[in-house]
Amino acid sequence: MPELPEVETIRRGLLKYIVHRKIDDVEVLCEKSLVGEKEKIVGAEILGITRKGKALLVELDNGLVLMVHLRMTGQLIFLGKERFAGGHPNENFVDELPNKQTRVVFRLDDGKLFFNDQRKFGFVKIIEKDEVENEPFIKKLAKEPWEMDGQEFFETLQKKKVTIKAALLDQNVIAGLGNIYTDETLYMTKINPKTRTDKISLAQAKEIVVAAREVMNKSIELGGSTIKNYVKADGTRGNYLDLFAKAYGREGEKCERCGGKIKKIRVAGRGTYYCEECQK
Numbered sequence: 001m002p003e004l005p006e007v008e009t010i011r012r013g014l015l016k017y018i019v020h021r022k023i024d025d026v027e028v029l030c031e032k033s034l035v036g037e038k039e040k041i042v043g044a045e046i047l048g049i050t051r052k053g054k055a056l057l058v059e060l061d062n063g064l065v066l067m068v069h070l071r072m073t074g075q076l077i078f079l080g081k082e083r084f085a086g087g088h089p090n091e092n093f094v095d096e097l098p099n100k101q102t103r104v105v106f107r108l109d110d111g112k113l114f115f116n117d118q119r120k121f122g123f124v125k126i127i128e129k130d131e132v133e134n135e136p137f138i139k140k141l142a143k144e145p146w147e148m149d150g151q152e153f154f155e156t157l158q159k160k161k162v163t164i165k166a167a168l169l170d171q172n173v174i175a176g177l178g179n180i181y182t183d184e185t186l187y188m189t190k191i192n193p194k195t196r197t198d199k200i201s202l203a204q205a206k207e208i209v210v211a212a213r214e215v216m217n218k219s220i221e222l223g224g225s226t227i228k229n230y231v232k233a234d235g236t237r238g239n240y241l242d243l244f245a246k247a248y249g250r251e252g253e254k255c256e257r258c259g260g261k262i263k264k265i266r267v268a269g270r271g272t273y274y275c276e277e278c279q280k
Ligand SMILES: [Zn+2]
Pocket: 255, 256, 257, 258, 259, 260, 261, 275, 276, 277, 278, 279
């Protein structure tokens, strides 16, 4: 599943290719992947792309919005004079398209936008712009680190009786931090992942919010993470975690801060990496 920084990376990347393009035609290869009548969007111009949580909102000039949810295996790939690919990384990033994982093809006046989705949990939904806020999952989205205030976060944590790791992963507490970003945020703030939320001080809560923003921003700058076989938009492979993670995925390695050992344990049901020396 792409995490929030990946979705933001896709949003930023697609801007230059699809904004101000007109949708000439829509080819639906899998009925359930496009919710709504395609006729409503043919002829419309794309005005911009915004994001709510992990949903991308492609705004059209006719009052409608294409809400794209990539879920587990969704991808958006633009093919024109240049190629831009985002979402679940696999050979589709460089292969010829459409292929058997292609669900919807948006024919633009200057290229094609492919919505691929191997497992079909993702979708593109045509909705009225005014209705976006009423979408159930958008209504219940918690604040993202950029919107969250340290004091408010502290108060939320005081009411919880779980580990800080579980709280950071809980999308109803703070939105957008997946497993990697949670571990990196806690490493940065020297907080043990098993610490109970009601033991977190106000100063620590503030530090967590700031660190979470830093971690997410860094990830967005690097183009988002994907654990294995990271295929970049130009088809080359890169190991994002080498560039990014100080704790995550580094079991047995030396902590670059204190020389202690990075350990892997299970917290909140997830593999969790931390330094046993400086995150006591
Ligand atoms: Zn350390």
